[in-house]
Amino acid sequence: MGALFDVLTDNFDELAGGLWVTLRLVGASFAIALVVGTLVAALRIAPSKWLQRLGGVYVETFRNVPLLVLLFISFAGLRRAGVPISNWAAGIGSLGLYTAAYVAEVLRSGVFAVSRGQIEAALSLGFSYGATLRRIVLPQAFRTVIAPLASITIAMIKNSAIVGVSLLALPDLLKEARIVQSRTFQTDEAFFWAAVGYLLITASATIAFRRLERRFAIRR
Amino acid sequence: MANSDAGGPLVELRAVRKSFGDNLVLDDIDLAIAPGEAVVVAGPSGSGKSTMLRCINGLEEIDSGSVRFDGRPVDPRSKSIGPMRAEIGMVFQQFNLFPHKTVLENITLAPVKVKGIEPAAAQARARELLETVGIPEKAGASPADLSGGQQQRVAIARALAMDPKLMLFDEPTSALDPEMIREVLDVMRELARGGMTMVVVTHEMGFAREVCDRIVFIDDGRIVEQGPPAEFFAAAKSPRAREFVDKIIHH
DSSP: HHHHHHHHHHHHHHHHHHHHHHHHHHHHHHHHHHHHHHHHHHHTTSSSSSHHHHHHHHHHHHHHSSSHHHIIIIIIIITTTTOOOOHHHHHOOOHHHHHHHHHHHHHHHHHHHHHHHHHHHHHHHTHHHHHHHHIIHHHHHHHTTHHHHHHHHHHHHHTTTHHHSTTTTTHHHHHHHHHHHHOOOOOOHHHHHHHHHHHHHHHHHHHHHHHHHHHHOOOO | OGGGGGGGSEEEEEEEEEETTTTTEEEEEEEOOOOOOOOEEEOSTTTSHHHHHHHHHHSSSSSSSEETTTTEETTTTTTTTTHHHHHHHHETTTTTOOOSOOOHHHHHHHHHTTTOOOHHHHHHHHHHHHTTOOOOGHHHHGGGGGOOOHHHHHHHHHTTTOOOOOOOOEEEEEEOHHHHHHHHHHHHHEEEEEEEOOEEEOHHHHHHHHHOOOEEEEEEEEEEEOOOOOHHHHHHHSHHHHHHHHHHOOO
């Protein structure tokens, strides 16, 4: 038992630093996923067939290509093509855009849960189609899909572990745990603390989403 | 200059036709409604009453003919439709209150965001309207906490908050329990007495007889007969209308 805690205290700076990197990676990716996911969902329900198709192409592309492949393409591929993209930008971009596809799909289902009558009520009050979407439909869609958004977010936090150990080599929690492991050969201990770190983030996200749900979920 | 001020009709439908697929729902509808008039639209289910009502504020697009409000064409595809709808209140069978807003927010949302009224002024007006519809104590409640009758009264207050020139009611009591129907009809009766121009699609023939100036009877997408309620109920001219009155009165 002593060895377990020794690994934590002896390598605290690395592990804590890795946790901080993972937090920033996850936070930035989440912001991208939410913004892009909302825009793509808006495309998919737009009153134009072409915009709907554009949204569909986005979802199918990013949902059907493995995250690891996206990371390779966005980093190695873009660099070879002469785009000087940083490992941070490639990591956040890949994870964010990949997750956005799932956010868009969940939001779209939330939009369909908003009744036609809500849209008609807003239109009849003089709101434009865009304002109706923004003020009435999307806020209700978000409130309807808080639980599935929590699942997507937790999946994203766990998916972030790929970024550090891929060729992007971001010094995130898992990457730092591997460094500790290879230096100390205390494999179980090092990865145990990595697991605890991920659990801390996912558990916090779960609690945050539960609060959101309690506060905002729609009673119908 | 607004047409209604010059003595013209507030609403005018001319030769309106509308189909859903192969199904002709409105067949050559001509109808004019004067400012201050309260009109009840009656007829069997599926006769096209609600569709006709929804053409007046452009929620339904017509295939041919014309719909005019206050002298201006109602065109769901034009930019002018939003501002025009802001002048036409609509009350739905299913209330359609916004579930993510409080009662007060439901009423102030459009005045503030569509008309640009100061939030404080909009709230003061909303509280007045809640007083008018008899539920001032529910301002902070969520729609889910209200009974159906209360929700429908809030929906009426929400429409009135825009100071509309015309109110459309689409079967406003059809989703309500019998004991709540009256509280909603009472509010509508007061509105009619106050001189509001209204078009009401309803099966409440007691309300029609007592409150409205004219009954428009629709069957199979056509206006079969129209006239003052006393005449309509006592001596409808067409066999279809007589049959309808018999069923409603004597069932």
